[in-house]
Amino acid sequence: MISEQDINAAHERIKPFIHRTPVLQSNYINQLAECEIFFKCENFQKVGAFKARGAMNAALQIPKDVLQNGIATHSSGNHAQAIARAASILKVPSFIVMPKTAPLIKKNGVLGYGGKIFECEPTLQAREETLAQVILKTKATEIHPFNNEAVIAGQATACKELLEDVKTLEVVMAPVGGGGLLSGTALAVHYLNPSIDVIAGEPSGADDAYRSLISGKIELSQSNTIADGLLTNLGTLTFPIIQKHVKEVICVSDDEIIQALQLVWEKLKIIIEPSCAVPLAALLKEKEKFKKKKVGIILTGGNVDLAKLVPYFK
């Protein structure tokens, strides 16, 4: 069970290694959405995503003698860079299992921090099997991208900062993939201001969290979306937290995701990745639910292969 104290301790622990990211607003988007949106810009975070928080919090708690063997993970991208960066700061090796299909910019990010990449098929099974082999060989410590309490507590610090900076929020939104950010966000809200509703956005092409909340068990993701950061299923740690503390999951199509992405690019003048546009797409799709409210949205990351996105722009 992750406590308020765990989240506070995570924040103090990682502060020297992360940015306190800004909160931006757009009059144009507010008028369009008919509510007041506060965008927490984790696309400006170290490694270009909130993942720098959880990875650093987990790595800093590994005992020194074990840490020497390095840290390892499987990730479609941003967590991979975050682990490679944490290892590079702590001066230990990192071993990263990535699906072949991961964006080039994310692979280059890992290599830039001196991480060693092991490519595999883009399935959860292939990722887990390859990682098991790597760990057997290296004795590195696994830091799971989301199913890890230290990672969840670390991700919670993004929402903690948002609630500190904007005191009047009535809703907080985050996307959901494996649920590390969403469960951390839900816990931060639960401890700091439980009157706030936590609502998730999820791609219709990977709507496993939506289905899991209906069925009451962890459903598999069909992984058919442009939002490449949200392809994974929920984890055994993240699912119960989401079940308890998240009010609703709203699903959106890839077209809706791209529209929201373009809106943020054009009006806020900032680069976000598709996964990151999902909550705004969800808000715009079900506008009535948010009318006149003060809504915090965590913009999760800004690592995009521009060339890959290009065919979607109209």
Next chain:
Amino acid sequence: MISEQDINAAHERIKPFIHRTPVLQSNYINQLAECEIFFKCENFQKVGAFKARGAMNAALQIPKDVLQNGIATHSSGNHAQAIARAASILKVPSFIVMPKTAPLIKKNGVLGYGGKIFECEPTLQAREETLAQVILKTKATEIHPFNNEAVIAGQATACKELLEDVKTLEVVMAPVGGGGLLSGTALAVHYLNPSIDVIAGEPSGADDAYRSLISGKIELSQSNTIADGLLTNLGTLTFPIIQKHVKEVICVSDDEIIQALQLVWEKLKIIIEPSCAVPLAALLKEKEKFKKKKVGIILTGGNVDLAKLVPYFK
């Protein structure tokens, strides 16, 4: 002759109507460029470009009885939006002559502020003739995009803020089209810290400023570049200031512009328009000149038609 007092007065006059934009840095870009770059983010300015400064400064100085007839200009885009916005704040009409080829996002910006658009061929002659007709009919006051002292003094305030925020600069860079920003920047540096070198970037496909400095007279632009904000010739007011206070103009190809643009998008996670990437492209092209220096770069705007840019991404 624009004085230091004119620039200070412009700054006080427009402060309630503009953003003091942030200055950003990227470790990655600094390492690549082998110098320390401070990006002044006018892409986050009102209307998405520094042009909000000069237009507002000029409009605020028109006598009330004349102002009632409205304000008018010809512009390929950002100045057009800036004039429409200034008119909307001052509750008077605005009349904007735009080349047919101007990006849709810029036309929509003008319409959004209630400006009336008159389309014309994309030549200086067509723009000036159409504007003359419009003014004859409406009795509106022309605010030229760059050949206007109030506009130049207004644009100078971007560099003034940059010099106030970063005290140690050794070089300041800006792009050059008509020269409003560049001459304002050169004057701000001249008055506030003349030991700083002012260096301009210009597209090779519209290198009229480069040729003008060689020939000693205003040369015509060939207007063949992706940098759609930099297609115009220098003006009779801007040219002498640039001649006197700008150290050098460095020309870059469209490929170099797109590379610099992608670098800013990917590493700073912010949207800038092609015109705006020109100084960074110039710096990267002639790296040796800037080695280990502290360089301020004015990122001029962030209004892009994404679909139009798309074919350039690799």
